Amino acid sequence: MPLTRWLAEQAWLPDHAAPTPDVLIEAEDGRFTAVTPLARGASPHTGVEVLAEAVRLPGLTLPGLANAHSHAFHRALRGRTHGGRGDFWSWRDVMYDVAGRLDPDSYLALARAAYAEMALSGVTCVGEFHYLHHGPDGHPYDDPNAMGAALVEAAAQAGIRITLLDACYLTASVAGEPLAGTQRRFGDGDALRWADRVDGFRPAGAHALRGAAIHSVRAVPADQLATVAGWAYRQGAPLHVHLSEQPAENDACRTVHGRTPTGLLADRGVLGPDVTAVHATHPTSADLALLAEHRTGVCLCPTTERDLADGIGPARLMADAGIPLSLGSDSHAVVDLFEEARAVELDERLRTRRRGHFTAAALRDAATVTGHAALGWADAGRIAVGERADLVTVRLDSPRTAGVPPVGVFFAATAADVDQVVVDGRQVVRDGRHLTVDVPVELRAAIVAVTGA
Numbered sequence: 001m002p003l004t005r006w007l008a009e010q011a012w013l014p015d016h017a018a019p020t021p022d023v024l025i026e027a028e029d030g031r032f033t034a035v036t037p038l039a040r041g042a043s044p045h046t047g048v049e050v051l052a053e054a055v056r057l058p059g060l061t062l063p064g065l066a067n068a069h070s071h072a073f074h075r076a077l078r079g080r081t082h083g084g085r086g087d088f089w090s091w092r093d094v095m096y097d098v099a100g101r102l103d104p105d106s107y108l109a110l111a112r113a114a115y116a117e118m119a120l121s122g123v124t125c126v127g128e129f130h131y132l133h134h135g136p137d138g139h140p141y142d143d144p145n146a147m148g149a150a151l152v153e154a155a156a157q158a159g160i161r162i163t164l165l166d167a168c169y170l171t172a173s174v175a176g177e178p179l180a181g182t183q184r185r186f187g188d189g190d191a192l193r194w195a196d197r198v199d200g201f202r203p204a205g206a207h208a209l210r211g212a213a214i215h216s217v218r219a220v221p222a223d224q225l226a227t228v229a230g231w232a233y234r235q236g237a238p239l240h241v242h243l244s245e246q247p248a249e250n251d252a253c254r255t256v257h258g259r260t261p262t263g264l265l266a267d268r269g270v271l272g273p274d275v276t277a278v279h280a281t282h283p284t285s286a287d288l289a290l291l292a293e294h295r296t297g298v299c300l301c302p303t304t305e306r307d308l309a310d311g312i313g314p315a316r317l318m319a320d321a322g323i324p325l326s327l328g329s330d331s332h333a334v335v336d337l338f339e340e341a342r343a344v345e346l347d348e349r350l351r352t353r354r355r356g357h358f359t360a361a362a363l364r365d366a367a368t369v370t371g372h373a374a375l376g377w378a379d380a381g382r383i384a385v386g387e388r389a390d391l392v393t394v395r396l397d398s399p400r401t402a403g404v405p406p407v408g409v410f411f412a413a414t415a416a417d418v419d420q421v422v423v424d425g426r427q428v429v430r431d432g433r434h435l436t437v438d439v440p441v442e443l444r445a446a447i448v449a450v451t452g453a
């Protein structure tokens with residue numbers, strides 16, 4: 001790719017507490033080659049001709065946002081499960097109904113539209129926690145990784161990067177009950193067969209990475225946890241695990257194993273610096289100490305936790321312990337990393353009835369560099385020389401953001417304010433429109449195809 005230059009009215013550079021005005025940003029072959037705040041004075045990069053040809057980016061330009069926890073097909077449930085009573089478990093029944101109807105073609109169409117919605121909201125990389133592997137009766141497709149390949153292709157077509165976190169899902173409960181009904185599509189039989197299948201998968205495209213997931217302590221027996229963790233460790237791949245999303249999971253784990261889910265993972269050698277616990281909404285203080293000791297990260301999904309009435313994770317205690325925090329939209333009731341980020345702060349306020357727990361820069365890091373790192377992309381999420389050239393420009397003249405100081409964007413902007421998105425040096429969204437996907441039309445068609453209405 002040729003050299004591209006942008007002139008950002010405001011850009012939020014790494015390790016800065018607030019954005020910097022008038023920054024010249026240059027990239028070549030998908031990486032930043034120069035980042036020059038013009039206020040520092042003249043340099044070879046800032047000649048009149050250079051500035052004249054630079055693409056203007058009015059508003060605030062951020063690094064690419066990372067959506068570290070996604071189940072793409074949950075997008076079909078938006079607005080269909082929110083009005084009634086119930087809890088996570090009743091919501092899950094509806095989710096299984098949609099999961100039962102997907103095949104590789106319909107999943108490609110749905111995920112392409114869902115990922116394009118993410119691109120519109122400024123997401124440049126998604127962590128897809130993938131457990132819908134097999135055909136409706138639980139038998140593998142001719143290509144046993146056909147569903148994973150569909151997700152990788154969907155991300156390519158939507159113009160974003162993906163880490164396919166292939167989830168091992170073997171049992172229906174901590175006590176080891178067998179998978180039943182739709183759940184049979186998730187299972188590989190045992191962890192060794194899971195590893196065989198994942199070993200055989202070579203995602204097509206430089207936009208994709210392979211990762212692993214333990215669905216939860218409900219879904220992988222204790223004596224098979226190390227097989228999954230060992231595979232990830234040998235591959236140098238990120239490993240994600242749903243952890244303590246509901247008190248019921250903690251209670252069942254204590255009953256069966258005599259310890260918390262975090263304690264069980266620690267005992268079995270699962271925790272480590274390339275591991276991300278998703279949710280961790282109901283940890284004990286000993287659990288937090290274990291996560292911190294092993295330098296394991298936590299991916300918070302506040303809008304999903306809110307929607308499913310799961311509770312509020314202790315984000316400030318986690319950060320105080322040194323646990324890296326990332327963000328995910330998970331069930332896609334909302335796809336808006338600004339909303340996820342400010343919820344980390346606002347939920348703490350509701351819990352403590354005090355304000356000011358996280359700085360704006362800390363929320364930005366959770367939405368950007370920490371999320372990319374949790375997905376195995378250590379060279380993304382910062383506007384700095386040598387990093388992947390992802391740029392997300394947020395309008396500062398919309399009804400929501402007019403008059404807002406740039407540092408206040410994470411408390412004011414929504415996904416609808418994202419105007420320009422560049423992924424690996426390539427423009428994906430221009431003037432608020434996805435360049436290749438008609439997002440509302442494709443979402444509607446894909447959702448009607450799998451829900452029937």
Ligand SMILES: [Zn+2]
Nearest residue numbers: 071129242330
């Ligand atoms: Zn999830």
